[in-house]
Amino acid sequence: MRNVSSIAKLIIASNEFNFNDIEKTDHGAELIIANKELAYQSEEKAERAAELVIANKELAYQSEEKADRAAELVIANKELAYQSEEKADRAAELVIANKELTYQNEEKEKRAAELIIANKELTYQNEEKEKRAAELIIANKELTFQNEEKGKRAAELIIANKVQGEFLVNISHELKTPLNVIFSTAQLFDMYCKNGSLDDKKDKIIKYIESIKQNSYRLSKLINNIVDLSKIEAGFFKLNLSNSNIVTVVEEIVMSVTRLTDSKGLKIIFDTDVEEKIIACDTEKIERIVLNLISNAIKFTDIGDEIFVDIKDGKEFVEISVKDNGIGIEEKHLEMIFDRFKQVDKSLSRNTEGTGVGLSLVKAIVELHGGSIKAQSEFGKGSKFTVLLPTAKISHESKLYNSNVRSENENILVELSDIYS
Structure with a gap:
């Protein structure tokens, strides 16, 4: 049993020894590696030391460069300070120069402004002189004209x-x-x-x-015409307007004078293109207008000739015309026939009576109606008088009682009094 224990111990000791060898081997390997690592680190330190030497040399060089730059900077700063002082001097001089220039410019502007004012004053004086001269010329012309x-x-x-x-x-x-x-x-x-x-x-x-x-x-007609013209000129002549059929009014006037025209050997013809035309008019004054025109036509028409009374309907005006084929009126006299103070040469009227007041009154009454009258004539061939009356109507008629109302027969006798034999 003791041998077995010894062997076991020997085996254990051998194993322990082997283990130690192995451990030594491992420690040797680790030592080799550590040495290599130490050698590598030593090389690295040598390189770092070399680099540090180089870096120190570079740093020393840079320090020298910085010292040079610092010295140069000191010099540059001194130069800059000197230049700044020069600039300040120049700036001060420039400020003074600018102030002087500004003063001179202000003076120039004042002189320019004074010159402008002087020029304006001079221009104004010249314009005033021209105006006075022009006014004097106008005044002279006005005086001459007057x-x-x-x-x-x-x-x-x-x-x-x-x-x-x-x-x-x-x-x-x-x-x-x-x-x-x-x-x-x-x-x-x-x-x-x-x-x-x-x-x-x-x-x-x-x-x-x-x-x-x-x-x-005749006296009544003449006096009536003169009085009515005076009333018209004074603004006292009024129309008694009513809405009447102008066709009927004119036709009845024509019919009322047929016995007279027949007795004179004349034929009076009435014609119209409308049977009824209601307009605002003073029928009594229309009668005077038409009778006056017919009276003139009778005066200047030869026995056997015809007188035409026509009515034509227009959009804004109704046209009443009295035409004869008598001796007519010379063109130079057409301008004066409606003038109350002028009369066509009596030789043209075959010594018929009349003052020329009639046509002047006719024109005035027509114009009071808002109408117009014109005359057309060819000497030796007859005349045509055309009256245009507005076709308007009135909403309120102004028929007034006339204390001087006469019978229709008497009105005709008065208006045609200067042509009765």
Whole structure:
């Protein structure tokens, strides 16, 4: 048993020895590795030391360079400080120069402003002189014009006075003619009464009475025309407007004078392109217009000739025309036929009576209606008078009672009084 234990111990000791060898071997290997590592570290340290030497040399070089740069920087700073001082001096000088320049510019601007003001003042004075000169020229022209106008007015006044004088002469003649007839007839009546021959002179007396009535109508027409023209000029002449059928109004006027035209050997013809046309008008004044135009046509128309009264319907105006184929009117006289103070040469009217007031009144009444009248004529071939009346109507009629209303027959006798034989 002791041997077995020894062997076991020997085996254990051998194993222990082997283990130790193995451990030694491992420790040797580790030692080799550690030595290698130590050698490597020693080499690395040598390299680091070499690099450190180089780095120190580089650092020493850089330090020397920094010292040089620092010295150069000191020099540069001194140079910069010197330049800054120079710049400050230059800046101070520049400020002074700028102030001087600014002062000079301000002075120049003041001088320029003063020069502008002086130029404006001079320009203003020149303009004022030109205005005064222009005003003086205008004043001289105005004075010249006024003198010319005064001359014209004086000449027109002379002509107007002459024309009005002629008009008054014509009016006086027109008044005297019927008055003389009436006065002469009154003297005859007086003589017949005194010698007791009234019964014997009965036929003549009837004729004289008709003559008195006729000349009274002539006087009435003349006075009415003059008074109405004066009213129109004074603004006191009023129209009594009503909505009336103008066709019927004119047709009845034409029919009322047919007996007279027949007695004169004339034919009066009425025509219309519309049967009814209601317009606002003063029928009494329309009657005076148409009768006056027909009266003129009768005066200037030869026996056997025709007078045409036409009505034409227009959109805004109705046209009433009276046309004859009588002796006509020369073109140079057409401008004056509506002038109350002018009269066409009596030689053209075959010595018929009239002052020219009638057509002037016709024109005035037509224009009061808002219309117009024109005359067309060819000497030796006849005349045509055309009246245009607005086709408008009124909402409120203004028919007024007229205390001087006469019968229609008497109106015709008055308006046609200067053409009765």
